[in-house]
Amino acid sequence: MTLPEPLPLIGILRGVTPEEAVAVGEAVVAAGITTLEVPLNSPEPLESIRRLVEALGERALVGAGTVLTVAQVHAVQAAGGRLVVSPNCRPAVIETTHRLGLKSWPGIVTPSEAFDALDAGATGLKLFPAVQVGIDGMQALRAVLPEGTRLYAVGGIGVGNFAAWRAAGIDGAGLGGALYRPGQTPEQVGRQARELVAAWRGAAETG
Numbered sequence: 001m002t003l004p005e006p007l008p009l010i011g012i013l014r015g016v017t018p019e020e021a022v023a024v025g026e027a028v029v030a031a032g033i034t035t036l037e038v039p040l041n042s043p044e045p046l047e048s049i050r051r052l053v054e055a056l057g058e059r060a061l062v063g064a065g066t067v068l069t070v071a072q073v074h075a076v077q078a079a080g081g082r083l084v085v086s087p088n089c090r091p092a093v094i095e096t097t098h099r100l101g102l103k104s105w106p107g108i109v110t111p112s113e114a115f116d117a118l119d120a121g122a123t124g125l126k127l128f129p130a131v132q133v134g135i136d137g138m139q140a141l142r143a144v145l146p147e148g149t150r151l152y153a154v155g156g157i158g159v160g161n162f163a164a165w166r167a168a169g170i171d172g173a174g175l176g177g178a179l180y181r182p183g184q185t186p187e188q189v190g191r192q193a194r195e196l197v198a199a200w201r202g203a204a205e206t207g
Contacts (some may be wrong), residue, residue: 006034007173008103010085010152011193012050012065014039015182021048022055024180029060031176032197037085039065046079053080070096075089077102085174087128089113093122101162102172105152111131111144118149126174129155135168142169159199163184166203173200 012031016024025036036056038048045064052062063083064076064189073084073096083095087107097104098121105116109126114125127133127141130153153165154174165173173195180189 002189006061006201007032007197008044008150008152009023009033009196010037010083010154010172010174011179012039012154012174012176013042013180014065014176015042016048016180017043018047018051020186021181024184024189025052025056025060025062027186028179028193029056031190031193033179033193034060035083036060036062037065037083037174038062040068041066046075049076049079049081058163063102067093069093069096073102074099085126087126089117091116094122097121098123107154111141114145114149118146124152124171126148126152126154128174129168130165131156135164137138138165138170139168144162159195162199163202166200 016038038045047065049062061083063081065085067073067084067086070092070152073093076084077100083103084106086093089108091104092108094104094117103123105124105126106122107126108114108117116126127138131157150171152174155168157173158178179192179196
């Protein structure tokens with residue numbers, strides 16, 4: 001069976017606990033978002049990652065966000081994670097992630113950071129915070145990036161502005177508070193995930 005191409009959306013489960021991680025993750029994946037990150041400033045994040053990896057298997061790409069050090073990259077891999085997302089650009093973190101065969105999505109704002117990240121082996125670039133850079137800033141950055149570079153907008157992205165960012169040339173997005181906030185039920189998160197997926201697909205059709 002050939003699996004469909006995953007949507008270019010990263011579900012950010014900041015603040016999720018191990019006890020609720022699987023139910024929330026299942027709801028998000030059922031809605032069509034199959035890349036999940038548990039930020040390392042969440043409660044027991046590595047345990048949440050372990051449980052998600054065990055429960056979701058090949059149905060999802062699971063890993064960590066807010067990864068700041070090489071040691072944390074190794075810890076994520078040991079927990080079964082295959083994705084490393086950072087708010088910043090640290091070549092040593094990116095190089096280690098790439099060497100271990102994990103997906104690397106470092107945070108960048110400037111062209112210098114973008115090219116440093118690509119040189120270190122980044123899978124793609126996380127424009128963060130996207131609301132600070134804005135669409136005009138993103139387009140100026142996009143103009144100098146190598147062809148084929150994947151650029152995801154993270155920070156302030158959601159149903160209300162997908163269409164504008166898609167039309168401007170962004171490749172994907174990371175979804176935080178628009179998808180999940182601590183204390184929300186899996187049913188709430190699933191509904192929000194479905195709304196976000198529908199909005200992204202609609203933006204793709206009209207962009």
